[in-house]
Amino acid sequence: MDMLDLVKKSRSVRRFDASVDVSRDALLSLIETARFAPTGANKQPLRFFPIYEKAACDKLFPLLHWAMALPDWKGPEPDERPAAYIVILADTNIVPEQRVAMDVGIAAQTIALAAANMDLGCCMLGFFKKEDVSNCLKLPDNLVPALIMAIGARGELIRLVDARKDNDLRYYRDDQDAHCVPKRTLDELVYDHSIL
Numbered sequence: 312m313d314m315l316d317l318v319k320k321s322r323s324v325r326r327f328d329a330s331v332d333v334s335r336d337a338l339l340s341l342i343e344t345a346r347f348a349p350t351g352a353n354k355q356p357l358r359f360f361p362i363y364e365k366a367a368c369d370k371l372f373p374l375l376h377w378a379m380a381l382p383d384w385k386g387p388e389p390d391e392r393p394a395a396y397i398v399i400l401a402d403t404n405i406v407p408e409q410r411v412a413m414d415v416g417i418a419a420q421t422i423a424l425a426a427a428n429m430d431l432g433c434c435m436l437g438f439f440k441k442e443d444v445s446n447c448l449k450l451p452d453n454l455v456p457a458l459i460m461a462i463g464a465r466g467e468l469i470r471l472v473d474a475r476k477d478n479d480l481r482y483y484r485d486d487q488d489a490h491c492v493p494k495r496t497l498d499e500l501v502y503d504h505s506i507l
């Protein structure tokens with residue numbers, strides 16, 4: 312698959328097919344891709360917590376917040392929930408927490424692309440209470456949860472659409488229940504003028 316198609320395929324999936332398991336080996340192969348991602352000063356301050364056992368997923372799920380732009384949707388039903396997670400942790404013994412955001416983003420997108428390449432769906436989840444997740448995962452003080460990647464077999468249709476002229480970028484579900492994600496057009500993104 313060419314790069315553009317892979318990036319387009321790598322959407323935020325929030326409705327999964329919970330009947331399909333994701334193995335620890337599959338999660339480790341995703342983490343393996345993040346191992347080679349760049350980090351500031353090559354400090355490699357991130358750790359990756361693979362979670363795939365149903366009981367562990369069930370403990371983590373209530374701490375997550377899904378699709379703020381869809382207030383009427385209560386989040387994935389039990390048969391739509393992710394079968395696995397990778398929790399990206401910042402090791403604050405290596406880098407202060409406020410300096411890891413870029414490394415986290417690069418690792419997260421690397422994992423998301425690798426998941427799409429394996430035909431898995433994935434959603435980055437950044438809205439959670441760090442303390443609750445730390446307690447749930449029994450983390451030591453130096454490991455701070457930075458971003459959670461929900462992973463599973465895709466259970467929803469997602470469409471990319473050009474953003475409307477009125478600048479409303481909120482995602483929505485269309486009349487076929489497809490999740491639609493507006494993206495700004497190339498023209499709008501390119502900041503291009505002569506400085507000579």
Ligand SMILES: Cc1cc2nc3c(=O)[nH]c(=O)nc-3n(C[C@H](O)[C@H](O)[C@H](O)COP(=O)(O)O)c2cc1C
Pocket residue numbers: 321322323324325376377378379434435436437438439482492
């Ligand atoms: C840093 C970050 C944090 C996010 N946190 C959440 C979240 O807590 N809950 C959620 O449902 N989606 C979350 N998302 C997914 C975004 O809503 C999603 O990327 C956006 O709607 C665009 O959709 P797309 O990923 O398919 O392009 C997050 C995305 C990023 C990059």
